[in-house]
Amino acid sequence: MGENATGPEGRPRDAERTVVDDDAERTLVGDDDERTLVDDMARAAADLLDSLPQALRARAALVPFGDPDVEAERLRWFYTPTDHGGVPIRELAPRQQSLVMRLLACGLTRPAYVTACTVMGLENVLDELEGWHVDWGRERGRDPGLYWVRVFGRPGEPLWGWRIGGHHLSVNLLIHDGRIAAATPSFLGADPAASPLLAGTLRPLGGVEDLARALMTSLGERERARALLHPRAISDIVSGNRARVRPGDRMLHMQDLFRGPLPPPRLSALVDRIDEVAERASGYTEQDHEAMALTAEPQGFPAREMTPEQRDLLRALLAAYTDRSPAPVAAAHRRHHLRDHNLDQVRFGWAGGISPGEPHYYRLTGPRLLIEYDNTQRGANHAHSVWRDPDGDFGLDLLASHRGEVPH
Template identity: 60%
Template sequence: MRGDGSGSVPDIPAAGREKAATAMTEAATAWLGSLNGRQLPLAAYDSPLHPDAEAERLRWFYTPTEHGGLAIRDQSARQQSLAMQLVATGLSVAGYATVTTVMGLENALDQLEGWTVHWGRQRGRDPGLYWLRVFGRPGDRIWAWRLGGHHISLNNLVVAGRLMSTTPCFIGADPATTELLGGTLRPLQGPEDTARQLARSLDAGRFGRALLHPSAVSDIVSGNRPRVEHGDTMMHMQDLWRGRFDDPDLDRLVNDIDRRAEAGSGYTADDHTRMAITIPPRGISGRGLNKEQRHLLRRLVALYTGRAPEFLADAYDAHYASDTVLDGVHFGWAGSTDAGEPHYYRVQDPRILIEYDNTQRHANHAHSVWRDLTSDFGLDVLAEHRTDIAHE
């Protein structure tokens, strides 16, 4: 990530990148070394330099579809521990706790749905159905790994012994709010409440500049595209899975979910066009906010970049501490600002894209994603190294 004066993230200290890559290499090597001959072909894939492997690496999901790799449930207890040790190397302590909480929520969701949703398998909501896959050999010049499952997608690229990319980074929660004995569980409470506080702090004029649409779109707009581009509109449910269902009942279920979501939002094709990703971004810029609102915007960005290992999160914090940089960050809102009502927001600058929606299941089903408009999956860095390799 090199600074270019346009608001992109500045150089990250090499020592931090190297430390993270070393931890990932050691953890991935230990996990792969524990697998048997049946498990290894699922877990270990070709290098990102291989076109077929790269196409698979860029094929990411956040629906309860098969994500590719070796599922946690298909591993021994020791292997599961090693797998989660690898996952932890790509996250901050708080990020890891959030991810593992979301994985465990599959149990609560199963009960919420009356244990009836199966998605073509023995258990439709399964905390063991999170797939881990390594691309290339840990320690090679270029290798990558990902964890994916319902409401989780973590994607990491290591190049020349340095961690170079941690996006797309998707975390969702269904249910977004769960009652506990004597309390409430809200894995995405910080990102939701901070954004709402910012939106509600805006006076009528500022809120009018921030408002993207009076009602909330039913999902994140960028979807699971490998790259986000100007004019992208929301992807519908049917396109967010690894292919179509052979079972007509499941195919109808997906269609019904999409139909209900669209009916709930009331969106037409024109509404989706209005909510499209734009470059430059829509919304109110940091330049138009007062001191307290700017503080909330910085905190909101940090709640996403803070998912990453601490050295990277700290670098983002330092970057957005600059008033000049924050001036170029835009905040957009759609829907109601009342708690418990459907809403969507977007944070965007020349590089970062953050999206959050909580609209489905009566605004108790949240999606959040942090993306890099210039280098999701480390594609810019990877392109440079491919060129270098070709010239060697």
């Protein structure tokens, strides 16, 4: 993969932002595009808040930024069908809904925005697939209107942020001094992962699955054995919805992925049943979960030992995740991984079967990098994917340095 004169969205390379340099520190190299985007983002957020009646605005906006209660809520994120915090789209007028989508588009590249919209629309497909009767304690079990928006701080101030999330979607942005300080955690899921279309198939996450499988199958027998983390796939991403990821973290069970306990016994029983079915399908024991825990020492096959063709596949796979960030940041991530010494530090791990249709999981790790993907549930037709920066999720490294703290 050669370096082009333009980055994603056709933006010139000299207007990009280098997110991580050789010392894993953030460096700014030209920021006109980024400042323009952040201004648009602030206007969309401010216009949305200004359009809301007081009661809705009080739920949508949490101030001041940095207040302990506000910060605790900012770090609370989900990808399950639970209350994500803020105001759901279904309670907003059409114009207000449009402003929410405008804000979401500011936080993603256009391909990522289209993917996010598809994920939201899949709630209608899932409703039909489940016979229109799944009970999550609300009038409609699967609801494309249940995607929540919340703003932290005041748009346009030196430090503010926002979140849009719902079932299988979580986008988290932090803005500092007119620049994008953090764009992770970033989660996209798809249930079903593959659905029939007229003369085709809808696979919102098909690209990141196919690229990883192509990389795994391209490895020789010995290399594949080094990449294999476990012969069977784990039933979910390991990092879960933790605010921070650390070595030793094991997969969270479904009961821990909701906003508080599920008081109605029928909902608690439903979640227990879903988790039991997933665990039984994976065949995992406590020892298996321990083997798949996140580690301080790198696991998997190292990029530095890959062939040029395999490294191109890896770069394309990495870009498919980092392109979830706003376009100037996405372009800088692409440039970062074009440098051989940066790519050399990435490792690729796999669990489960390799053939299409078999339950599988993969993981990419490196400095300030954790990517996870699983497609195991519903007969390997229910996918989760997440991109994280273990040191800088939610901009916690930046905030800690400003407070004189040592980030944990």
